[in-house]
Amino acid sequence: MLTFQKLAQPQSLTEAYEILTAQKNNFLLGGGAFLRLGSAKRGTAVDLSACELNYIEANEEEVRLGAMASLRDLETSLSMRQLGCGVAPQAVSHIIGVQFRHSVTVGGSVFGRFGFSDLLPAMLVLQASVHLYKGGIVPLAQFMEQPPQKDILTQVVIPRQACRASYQQMRTSCSDFPLLNVAVAETDGVWKIAVGARPGRAALAIQAAAALDAGVAPEEAARLAAAELSFSGNNRASEEYRRQLCEALTVRAVKEVLACK
Template sequence: MISIQNYVFPETVEEAYDTLKNKRNNTVLGGCSFLRMGSKNIGTAIDLSRLNLNYIKENDEIIEIGAMTTFREIETSPILTKYFNGVLSQSVKNIVGIQLRNNVTVGGTVYSKYGFSDLITALLSLDAQVVLYNAGKMSLEKFLEKDFEKDILTKIIILKNNRKAVFKSMRNSSSDYALLNVAVSKENKDFKIVVGARPQRAKIAKEASIYLGKSELTDEDIERTSSIAAKELTFGTNMRGSKEYREAICKVLVKRALMEVL
């Protein structure tokens, strides 16, 4: 059960951060779609909806996505469907239903580092950074590896380059969370192979990515790369599938994504 003692609408990010740090059980709210997944006693709930953090914009070098941007906005954005083969829009379009995608926010998902997240897997395949109010700017990969610290994620920054990217996922049913998801991107000979919902959080298969970049990109190289990725990453078991099944599915999805991105 979720209990909330106080509910506030800060006017600035600074005010939101000060309130967050004031007491241990003060919490920033995202879209709130996943609150019911756990039990929590919240002292002061901090609603960021008045801070104008729902936007998707670009300049000549980068794309910026505000923390309060919803998955539905990611799915339908003309900017995001234009770049990287529309991989970000593709990654969220099959998540449950439009009603949920209208609620779930980018900041709530990325800051929480959800292992089941399709969006994080897709973002990690790009040159993405997070911007935190206190800790500042860092790569998404570094952020995912850090221990949890109280902070406020304000936006995601993605470098605009010539990366081509592909997203694949496996679900037991169309409305379920992914049993496994994969994103692969390519810029010249630089590859990023990312696997998420293992069910641990998304991670780059670095050995496989490096091997492929040095290879001749033959069918044998693709097959070998998918095997390396499945072996270097760890998998777990939950209600959606066993670790052995996830490892087998990893090989298939990586191979399919590589063939498509090439």
């Protein structure tokens, strides 16, 4: 079980960042769901609950998800349900169960950049950006490739565009980790395809999306996505199975987007 020496509940992000960086083994707490499964011995746990990051706000241009908003908040948010055919609420609805999703946070889920994430492929095709206390505003696609750093994710911001999107995933059983997942979106004729649980971090299939922009059939785009991305095997699925899933789920997602009015 995770153990830590102290718990800090700062009232501001400035204070939170100071405590976080004061010692190498100090760390941030989101919902803490994953951390509890580990056996690490850490310094001070920094709880962001009093930093007013528990919000979902929307204006005409964007939707802002505070880092301490729960995945259930995201799932039930009207603004998120209306964005890209509700692709992000749809994606997180597969994670374990409602009570669990009430306790895990947007900040922990995005900053963790977990390879199996259901949320990240959806956020990538929605062209989200992350706001970091020290690192500033970074497009999520760029953040996904950055090495781990100590920072505070304050919010995730998604442009409010007229986009059509679809999320597809395969699990051995419901509430298990995904074997592979795919999100696809089309905004004003520009396509995005993101594939996650490869089992590596979600990544954009750039060439396959450009081919869709140029008008190729869904099957050809799916073949290109499976060819351009890397896959590997683990105890859940082989590399070859994941590649085939990528092709099948991408065709399904593109066709669903095309059928979406």
